[in-house]
Each structure stands twice: as structure tokens, then as C-alpha cells.
Amino acid sequence: MTDQLPDGFTVRLNRRVRVRDGGRALIGGSPTRVLYLVDAARAMIVDRTLRIADAGTRTLADRLLEAGMADPVLSSLPDADESEVTFVVPVFGRPAALDRLLTSIGHGREVIVVDDVSPNRAAIMSVVNHHGARFLPLEVNGGPAVARNEGLKHVTTPFVAFVDSDIVLDPLATSTLLRHFVDPKVALAAPRVLGLDDGGGMNWIERYEEARSSLDLGIHPATVRPRSPVSWVPGAFLVARLDAIGDGFSAEMREGEDVDFVWRLAEQGWRIRFEPEAKVWHEHRQRVGVWLQRKAFYGSSAHPLSQRHPHDIAPAVLAPWSAGVIVVLLAQRRWSVPAALLISGFAVWRIARKLKRSKHPVWVATELTTEGVLASITQTMALLVRHWWPLAVIAAIFSRRMRRAVLVSSVLDVVLEFRRTRPRLDPVRFGIARRLDDLAYGAGVWFSAIKGRSARALLPDIRRH
Template identity: 60%
Template sequence: MTGPLPEGFAVRLNRRVRVRDGGRTLVGGAPTRVVHLSRTARKLLTGRTIRVRDRASALLADRLLEIGMADPIVAELPDGDPSQVTVVIPVRDRPHALDRLLANLGGRHRVIVVDDASARPEAVARVAAAHGAGLVPLAENLGPAGARNAGLRRVTTPYVLFADSDVVLEPGALEALLRHFADPRVAVAAPRVLGLRLPGGDRWIRRYEDARSSLDLGIEPGIVRPRAPVSWVPSACLLARVDALGAGFSAEMRVGEDVDLVWRLAGAGWRVRYEPAATVRHEHRTDVADWLGRKAFYGTGADLLARRHGRDVAPAVLTPWSAAFALALLAQRRWSAPVAALIFAVAAARMSAKLARSDHPVRLALVLTADGAVASAWQVTALLLRHWWPLAALGCLFSRRTRRAVAAAALLDTVSDLRRTGAHLDPFRFALARRLDDAAYGAGLWYGAIKGRSLRALLPDIRWSLTPPSPPVPPS
């Protein structure tokens, strides 16, 4: 984890970053912040790009990567050596899927198949032998985390690719991920996970999953850590630096082990990157009962994560003013709009006082406050429809205002999500799938909380500031 970015490393400000004050002020990052660049730092920016040529440019590029304002330009990074990668595949039965993945890898890498106590281990062994893959049979079922760790202990190369048996890699995916390790602080790089098209009926759940899968984290690259736009990456496919992993995944976790690993690495000072330029295809569940069960299973992991990572698992992060703003609107009284407007104005005024370095502090404060108001509205929508839906459903039985709030939230969520994802599904079935998705996850969330006898994973995190101004960046 030591050493500067190498010469020639190039980064670009991401799309979420706003450039203000003639290039002197940057607004964005993960979480959002305001950064004022020194005169020296401004000269290192060519448009929205920084190329590492000396110590000063290396420091600036590293800082912007770390605060989530910039991303590496993957196409310009040096190629890695694929022979330095070992592939570890945990599997329990599913020999046909394993055969498909091994054929996809094409014998270009050393492969370790970990049979996690299959019911028919001989079928898995035959497939592994046919492709020349090493086999590690486990006498008892350890779960995906334990199986991956068993394979990791046998890896002798600098890098390991964890790939579940139900994925296949698109051409160039591994090469794109490997380039990220030119940054000595990168521990893990993860691809975008899209749906695998298989023969069979074109089920509506499949079309929904193709557009709105829990594993698909979108088209924007980014740093991965708690409260970032990409806050986790799925373990369906991960490329990792072996020296950074230590003992690997938390073997006792049967769900959420990927989130836990990423957050532990981020907490230790490593960087984790999400790279949508690299894609893999995943065999999504299309049977409704199986699909709902998987969504609920994901929800049960929140309590386990809350025990380990505390407030980072909170379903919403709000400031006192944004919480008051949302509550005023939810009240749906005659005074709601004026009070919400007053809260907004006070928050903007206080924000502008903290932005005195900007050429236009009031204008910038209004933009940031508006961003906060919109974010709080979306988070309250998610609370009503997903995390707190049992309480919202109960409230709908007794309160007309609650029914209006839930109906408005559901309509807004459906319309915006359908437009954003471009799902090949009619609005009615898309809306139904969205509500089933939320209901299943929320049910799992509440089940985990009740079983764990804790509300930690259900309570919002109230923080005083989500947009901290940063000191000037003066590379030397």
C-alpha cells in the first residue's frame, strides 16, 4: 500500500464533480465536499484531466482519487500480466454452470475450483478435470466465504480473481480490471455485473433483473466505500491483490461477506474500485419464488453488517435540517410548504457562511442545499417503500396522509426508475416488480433485526454535515 502513483498515470474528474470559480473550486466527491485548489494545483488540471509527471501531480491525482472526485482513465493505464492471476471458483453442484465458466476462461489462467460439499462431487470433479483446473474438495459446507478462503490459501500469484460459477467474463474484462493495480493502493477492482441471456421463455422477472438487478451498480466508475455512490461490490466477480486480503472473507458470514470485505479494506486505507468498462454476465434468478427468497436473504445481512460496521449500515443519512425539511413536507399541513421553505433558506444561509472562499458563496450554497433536499426526499422515499414498509403499510390503514405519501413515493420511484433504466417492461409489471423487490428485501431486513434483537440496521444516521469544505489543495 506504499508508493506514489507511477509516472504516466492519468485521472479524470468524474461526471458528478462541478467545477466552479474558474476552476478554483471543485464540488463533488464521496461524500460530497467542496475543495479549493491552490494556484499550483489548478495548473496541473488540463480540462478535467491530470497526468502524473512529477511529485506534485502525483499528490493531487492521489488526493482526488481518494476523496472520490476523480477516476483513473483505464484505457491509458499500463497493461497488467494475466499470468499473474489465479482464478478461484467456489461451487456447490451446478456442474453445467461450472463447465460454462471454465470454457469461457479458456485455460489462460491457473484455476482452483473449490467444491463446497456438493451433493454430487463426482460431477464437479469431472468438469474440473476436463478443463485442467485444480480441485479442492471440502468435506463440509463452509458457504461462499469459507470456500473462497480455502482457495485463497492455495494461491501463489500476486492477484486472485474470485468468480462464482454462474458468471462468464466478457472479452477484455480481466485486462481492464488488472490495469487498476498500477495504483499501488488498489486492493480490489470489480466489474459491472449484467444479466446472462439464456435460452428459454422471456420472463418478466428476467427483464426486470436485466434492468434493475441488485448486482448491477450502474455505468459510472468510482471508489467503493461506505456512503459513496457505489458503496459495495458483489463477490460474484472480484479481482484482488493477494497481499491486501490477509485471511480473506469473514468465513462466518453467509451473506454480506462481500460488503464486509470491501469496508474492512477501505477502513485499512486500501482503495477498492468499481469499473463498469469491465463487464461480466450473471445467471439471474427468474423464478419468482426463488427471486424473492434471494432478495429477502440479502436483507437479512444488514443486521450482521451493523454489528461490524455500525452507522455505515444505516438505511438513510440525513442532516438535522434535511430531516426537518422532509418531515415538514410529510406532515402535509397548510404550514408544510412555508416551513420547509424556511428550513431550506436557513440551511442555505448557514452553508453560504462556510463557503466564503468561493466567488459566489450564496449561489453555491443554494445548489448544495438543493442537492441535500433532493437527496433527503429520495432517502425518505426508500424508507417508506423499502426499509420501513411494514410500518408504512400499518400507517396506511389508519392515516390518509400516510396513504398519500406512500402513493406519491411509489409513483415517483416507478416513473423515475423506469425512465432511468430503460427496462423493456410495461409500467404496470415494472411497478409490481419494484414493489415486490422492496417488500422482499425489507422483510429480510426486519427478520434479521428481530432475530438479532437490534434496530441498528433500521435507524437513520443523523449527521451535522454531509458537505464539509476541505482546505486548499497545495501540492508541493
């Protein structure tokens, strides 16, 4: 393994990057920025693609990856050796699911099954022995983070794959993720997590999860970091570089430990990759009650994460000017739209002043401002129907304007998500599931905030960029 990107490594500008000024300016990344290229660097990018051939292309590729402007072209990455990975499986019951997972992993793999004091340990041990895996029993139930860490202590291969027992692997998932580690800065890679159809058909909850699962992060590859379009990856299946992850997960966390794991690695300067070409399947909850409990459980991680990552957990990130636009629009007065346009115009002027190297600074500033307004409106809708819904409901009882804002947000959110995800479900049931999803998650956030006596996880981050 070298300490730099190898020759032949190829990156492609992602879909969020816009090329302006004849290739001199790249707009995008996370956070959004304008990257100006000299003529030599501009010539290195052909059809939005850059192939490493020398020191100059290597430096530019690394910079684009670090900025979140480009993603590796999978076909340019060398094949990986799966014998270099050990699978660590935390288990609490569910021997049938474990049998299904181990079958999908296949024979001849290094597998450590960590039993977290299952009530049916004998059945778990029988499945493990049948597949020739290693059985590691714990004496005290500590949760998935503790179980993974105990398994990690016994890993001797360069890479480790953490995989939950309710997962089924695609045969190429592991090898596909391993290919990303040719980049020496990559510490972690994660696949796309899809819903498992066991052959008995999917009910309406499973069809909603198929389209809008909390675990499915979409069809586009991405650099994973806080405050980016893909800000985390679930712990359902993760492949990690052993010498990058230290002792592993935060043992004291029973929820949100996967998010904390990812964010700590990002803070240390490592790259984390989301690769949708690698696929695994997750057994989604089928019963409404169990499903809602799980959504609330996800929300309950907000306060523990806010204690460890106070600058990354905010449910919305707004610039002062965009917060002003939202305030005047929520006022719903005759002057609201003109005031919002005035504030937006001021933002265009401020941004344009910083873009003096652009050929068309006002036009670029207008694009960025428009995107900022739309993003702020989307985040505000999410606050009203998801994170802040208890307050929004109370306010709606007394305010006709708030009732209108909540109603518009509830309906428009469903329309936009239905159009984006195109689920195998009718709009009515999709809309019901969408609102139940948000209500349960928001309830979990509020429960954790009240229990922790802190509103940090509920507060938007308003900062100058």
C-alpha cells in the same frame, strides 16, 4: 510495483464534480465537499483531466482519487499480465454452470475450484478435470466465504480473482481490472455484472433484473466505499491484491460477506475500484418465488453487517436540517412547504458561512442545499416502500396522510427508476417487479433485525456534517 502513482497515469473528474470560480473550486466527492485549488494546481487540470508528470500532479491526482472526485482514465493504465492471477471458484452443485464459467475463463489459467460439499461432487470433479483446473474438496459445508478462504490459502500469484460459478466472463474482464492495480493503493477491483441471456429469451423478471439488478452498479466508474454513490460491489467476481486482503472473507458470515470484505478494506485505507468497462454476466433467477427469496436473502445481511459496521449500514443518512425538512413535508399541512423553505434557507445560510473562499458562496450553498433536499426526499421514499414498509403499511391504515405519502412514493419511485433505467419491459410489469423487489428486501431486513433483536439496521443516521 512502485509505491506511488506512475508517470502517465491520468485521472478525469467524474460527472458529479462541478467546477466553479474559473477552476479554483471543485464541488463533489464522497462525502460532498468543496476543494479549493491554488493557481498552480488549477493549471494542472485541463478539460477536467489531469495527467501525472511530476510530484505536484502526482499529489493532486492522489488527493482527487482519495476524495472520490476523479477516476482513472482506463486508456492511460498499462496492460496487465493475466498469468499473475489465480481464479478461486466456490461451488455448490450446478456442474453445467461451472463448465460454462471455466470455458469463459479459458485454458492456461490457474484455477482452483473449491467444492463446498456439493450433492453431486462426482459431476463437479468431472468438469474440473475436463478443464484442467485444481479440485479442492471441503468436508463440511461452510458457505461461500469459507470456500473462498480455503482456495485463497493455495494462491501463490500476486493477484486472486474470486468468481462465482453462475458467472460468465467477458474475455477482457480480468485484464481490464488488473490494469487498475498500477495504483499501489488499490486492493480490489470489480466489474459491471450484467444479466445473462442464454439464448432462450428473458421473461419479465429477467428483464427487470437486466435493468435494475441488485448486482449491476451502473455505467460509471467509481471509487467504492461506505456512504458513497457506489458503496459496495458484489462478490460475483472480484480481483484482489493478495498482500492486501489478509485471510480474506469473514468465515462466520453466510450473507453480506462481500459487503463486509469491501468495507473492511476501505476502513484499512485501501482503494476499491468499480470498473464498468470490465463486464461479466450473471445467471439471474427466473422464477418469481426463487427471485423473491434471493432478494430477501440480500436483505437478511443487514443485521450481521450492522454488528460489524454500525456506522455504515444505516438505510438513510440525513443532516439534522434535512431531517427537519422531511418531517414538516410528511406532516402535509398548509404550513409544510413554507416551513421546509425556511429550514432550507437556514441551511443555505449555515453552509454559505463555511464557503467564504468561494466567489459566490450563497449560490454554491443553494446548490448544495437543493441537492441535499432532493437526496433526503429520495431516501425517505426508499424508507417508506423498502426498509420501513411494514410500519408504513400499518400507519397507512390509520392515517390518510401516510396513505398519501406511501402512494406517492410507490408511484414516483417507479416513474423515476423506469425513466433512469429504460428497461425492455412495459411500465406496469416493471412497477410490479419494483414493488415486489422492495417488499422482499425489506422483509429480509426486518427478519434479520428481529432475529438479532436489534433495530440498528433500520435506523437512519442523522449527523452533523
